[in-house]
Amino acid sequence: MLLWRKSSVGGRFSVARVSLTDESPQLQIAQVGSEHISERSGVGSQSGVSSTEWSGLRVLATELECNLEPLSLEERLVCMRREVRGKAIFTTSFGAEDQVILHLLAQHQLEIDIVTLDTGRLFAETYTLWAESEQRYGIRIRAIYPQHAAVEALVAAYGINGFYNSLEARKSCCYTRKIEPLNRALAGAAAWITGIRSDQSDTRREIGLVDIDWDHGVLKFNPLFDWSRGAVLNFAREKNVPINSLHAKGFASIGCAPCTRAIKDGDPERAGRWWWEQEGNKECGLHEHQRIFTTSDQAK
Numbered sequence: 001m002l003l004w005r006k007s008s009v010g011g012r013f014s015v016a017r018v019s020l021t022d023e024s025p026q027l028q029i030a031q032v033g034s035e036h037i038s039e040r041s042g043v044g045s046q047s048g049v050s051s052t053e054w055s056g057l058r059v060l061a062t063e064l065e066c067n068l069e070p071l072s073l074e075e076r077l078v079c080m081r082r083e084v085r086g087k088a089i090f091t092t093s094f095g096a097e098d099q100v101i102l103h104l105l106a107q108h109q110l111e112i113d114i115v116t117l118d119t120g121r122l123f124a125e126t127y128t129l130w131a132e133s134e135q136r137y138g139i140r141i142r143a144i145y146p147q148h149a150a151v152e153a154l155v156a157a158y159g160i161n162g163f164y165n166s167l168e169a170r171k172s173c174c175y176t177r178k179i180e181p182l183n184r185a186l187a188g189a190a191a192w193i194t195g196i197r198s199d200q201s202d203t204r205r206e207i208g209l210v211d212i213d214w215d216h217g218v219l220k221f222n223p224l225f226d227w228s229r230g231a232v233l234n235f236a237r238e239k240n241v242p243i244n245s246l247h248a249k250g251f252a253s254i255g256c257a258p259c260t261r262a263i264k265d266g267d268p269e270r271a272g273r274w275w276w277e278q279e280g281n282k283e284c285g286l287h288e289h290q291r292i293f294t295t296s297d298q299a300k
Helices: 051-068 073-083 096-108 124-137 148-158 167-186 229-238 245-249
Strands: 002-006 013-017 028-031 088-091 113-117 142-144 191-193 210-213 218-221
Touching: 051 073, 051 210, 051 218, 073 096, 073 191, 088 096, 088 167, 096 124, 096 229, 113 167, 124 245, 142 167, 148 167
Parallel strands: 088 113, 088 191, 113 142, 191 218
Antiparallel strands: 002 013, 013 028, 210 218
């Protein structure tokens, strides 16, 4: 099977072929990418990647997905951590999906950094769950905060709640409070684990178990991509996983307090996010990138 790692030489990508059954695999490394990694920001640039390099990374993601997809959630996480070399980051916003993943990461004590993006505008209930989770699992969740100078400039330009007034202002707020901090969180990482599901919205239907995030030069693992919301809540109930008290009050998707409200029965799951905007691409920018399809993807 193909594994991915970032070489220490020249910021290049490497692919290693290794058998899942080998206890001490001998890695055969083949360079497949020349994507430059910025020394300042740690994020990649898609420009200059040849078709051969694109093909190599697509094959890598597809082969890894084929190996992990038949497994249970627990097995997916354990196998992914065993097979992918380099630093792995799990970003949590303390939704029900993230809490389920956090429960298993803590249970198996997997070597995965647990990070949250504290925008400074979260619900009080989210901070309460954050503290409860740390105490329950005996862990510390690393917080990444926005750059204070950028927040000051944002508020000076648009006002404290300027995101209600225009899409430009809202996107600027999301960039300052989420996207730029994520860039720092993923700097130097080989893998990014998320709690997103493909049935959460139309814009997420094309996600897979293993995608490639070209902006950050990482493999992106979505281990709950094929789970339903009901399955997530059932797991949390059966395993006594702590979840945000706002879920019981009609908040299906929970983000920043000013930009999230409860939904009515029958509403789309993310209808409570940025509700004042017209229906469409209701994303902050963290998960907007299109999936790169391969021949095997299209044959499914």
